[in-house]
Structure formats: structure tokens, C-alpha cells
Amino acid sequence: MFAVGLWAVVLLVVAADEDCSLLVVNSTMGHRMYTKDGFCAPEPGNNGTTLRDNVLDFEGTKGATLYSVHFTPKWYDFPPGQPIRKDCVTSNGTRLTFRVGRWLSEDVRNEFMSGARKSSILKSDAEKLGDQIPEKLNFAFEGLATFRFRRGAGFEKREVKLRFAQGHIGRNAYNxxxxxxxxxxxxxxxxxxVCGELGFGDLGFLPHPQYGIHPNNHRFKVYPRPID
Known part of the structure; x- marks a missing residue:
């Protein structure tokens, strides 16, 4: 019996070493909270914390002009003590703004990666897709994302359940x-x-006059699939 148990442990370690995402697939260590009618439970935050407008932009590509993006959060996670607004995610044209404080947390990472793999997520500043998972994250949201594209004389709409999260890569720089x-x-x-009938890529950080990269403004390419 001992030998069987030992081999089981060895096999588990080997499998985890080959795919690090397996280590957090079933994690529930964060403090995931659910929205009500798309709104978060507002928190003022502890003394010394700051409410931030965390901006994420999208741009149409491959012949599709993105007209608007909307995101209705279903659940979210962020470190206790950080502030968050009731209207925690707002939409303006092709821009989403996540109104929540920033503080890196492994627990938030675990919630973002729960049920996901490194082959099902996209990192904004990765040199190669599908080869990394986050170490820590400031916040994470999951919900229904709606993209409307202007193609020719009409519009196309695509909807898919997505997760968005923010990390940190250096001084005033957030991936x-x-x-x-x-x-x-x-x-x-x-x-x-590829998520449902949508394809996503990244355009890299927008220029920043002092640091060379914008401290908190990222843009992803998106287009409707299949392409005619």
C-alpha cells in the first residue's frame, strides 16, 4: 500500500511539473464575490489604499471595425481592504474601466486560474502565447463580454464569457x-x-513619455470569427 501511495505522489508531481497550470486548476483560495445585477458590493478600502481607474482598450482587426464593448461582471476577486466601486466595471465605446484598488495577491491569481490552463489565457506582454501563468494579480473579474463590430453597412455582435485580470511588471507598469x-x-x-466566435491578440503597451510604456493602459486586438 505504501509503494502504491508513493508512486501516486511521484506521478502527481511529474504531471504538475509538465503543466504548472494544474497546480491551480481547482483552487478556491480567493474570496470570490458575486455581483447583483452586474454591480459590485462597494468598499471604501482601508486607510492608505487608493481607488483606481484601471483601463483596458480593444481594437478591431482583420477587416472588422470594433464599434463597442460591454462587460457585465458575474463574479470578482480582489484583496481584502482594497476599495471598489459599486459600478466596478464601466464601458465607454471600445474601452472598459475597472474601478478597484491595486494590490498583488496569490489568492486572486488562484481564482483567476481556477478551472483555466495556461493554454486558455492570454498575457498582454508575453513573447510567446500559452507558455505562462500569472504569479500574482491585483484583481480578477469574470462575466459576459459583448463586442459589436461594424462590418460593411451593418453590425455583428459576439458574446462570450471571459475573465480579465491585472498584474504588475515594474514601476507604474501593469500587464x-x-x-x-x-x-x-x-x-x-x-x-x-480563440474564445467562442472571437479571436484575440495584443498590440503592446501604448507609449508613455517618461517610462517608455503606459503605466496602466493596454489594448487587445479582437475580431469576429469565422472570417468570410
């Missing part, structure tokens, strides 16, 4: 993560993240 579970999103040909 973004997005994706979902493998049943919804997957990396295709190491070039883009």
Missing part, C-alpha cells in the same frame, strides 16, 4: 491577462487566443 476555461478559450497556432 493584463484575459481568457477563460479550456471549454471556452484556447491558444490557436501560438498566434492568438
Amino acid at each position: 493584463w491577462w484575459m481568457g477563460s476555461t479550456p471549454s471556452i478559450c484556447h491558444i490557436e497556432k501560438e498566434k492568438e487566443l
